Amino acid sequence: MTKRLADMSPTSLRDELESDAVTDVNALIQGIGKYLGSLSGGDKTSPLALLLGTCASVLSDLKLRSTSSIDDAIEKEKRERSVVVQGLPESSATKASERMTDDHARVISMLDLIDLEHSPAAIFRMGEKSETRPRLLKVMFHSRTAQTTFLSKSRTVTSNFPNVFVCPSLTKSEREAAFLLREKKRQLKTEGKDVLIYAGSIIERSQLEAMKKQVRSSRSHSRRRPPSRNPVSSSSSIRPASSSNSSILHSIPSLLAPQANASTPAPF
Incomplete structure (x- = not known):
């Protein structure tokens, strides 16, 4: 391979393997x-x-595993820069191009709401069309930064689009775990508990408020600066340096200069 593996994206790595190494393995197995x-x-x-x-059996197994691992890495990289929009109404237009244009326009309006200057890499509906509810809409961005920005401002989007919910693109197991978590939250709410999902866990709202209060308190405390106990008067702030002090002052630059044989770097 002409490039180091660490410098290659999953897609580039797959293309490289399919063009060179995998072809050689196939030829060897066939031989x-x-x-x-x-x-x-x-x-x-x-x-x-x-x-x-x-x-031949071992080579076939290794080839299958390596290809599967690369495909998994590619899918993971795509999910990490994608979001899924639930509940967004579908266009009733007869032409597929018109329905796609309508979905694209809705997504662009969402980006305008949160002031995100980004053109999505792909926008498409998932699954078979249903008469009872709109299909999920997947939005794939070019970068993970755009995806995290969109998710962090999703409340602005959902407040302007009724019955719309935005979430990350998850695997089947992750979706099942998230569903069970939401079901547990609903059950606790029916029992009269004021709970919510925060950072992948169910906590009481009072706990979240206490956490926020503690964070604000620590930030406020770190910004405070204690007053100087021994303020220097203007009359004594500037004094002529004595001969002994003068020699010390002249030696400071040499002490601060980098040492050629220093064993440890100076702290930043």
Whole structure:
């Protein structure tokens, strides 16, 4: 490979493997298969034939695992820069292009609401069309920063689009876990508890308010500066340096200069 693996995106890595390494592996596996197929009689059970058969099996397994791992990495990278919009009405236009244009216009209006200067990489509906409820709308951004910005300001979006909910793009297991968490929250609310979902956990609203109050208090405390106990008077603030003090002052630059043989760097 011409580029280091650390410098390659999952998609580039997959393309590189498919163009070079995977092709070589396929040729090797096919070559072993042809050789084993040409054997006859006792040669097929010889130690060499058994070893080559094992090698071909191991290579096939490694190829399948590596391809699957790369595909998983690609899908994860796409999810990390995508959001899913639930409850957004679908256009009733007969032409698919007109329905796509309508979805695109709605997403652009959402971006305008939160002042996000970004053109999504893809906007599309997921699943089969239903007569009872609109399909999920997936919005894929070019960067993770745009995705996190959109999610952080999603309350502005949902307040202007009734019955619309915005969430990250999740895997099936993550969606199931999030659903169970919401169901647990609903159950607790029916029991009269004032709870909400915060950072992937269910907490009481009073706990969140206490946490916010503590954060504000710590920030306010860190900004305070204690008054100086020994203020310097204007009459004594400037004094001529004595000869001994003068020699010390002259030696300060040399003390502050970087030392060639210093074993530890100066703290920043």
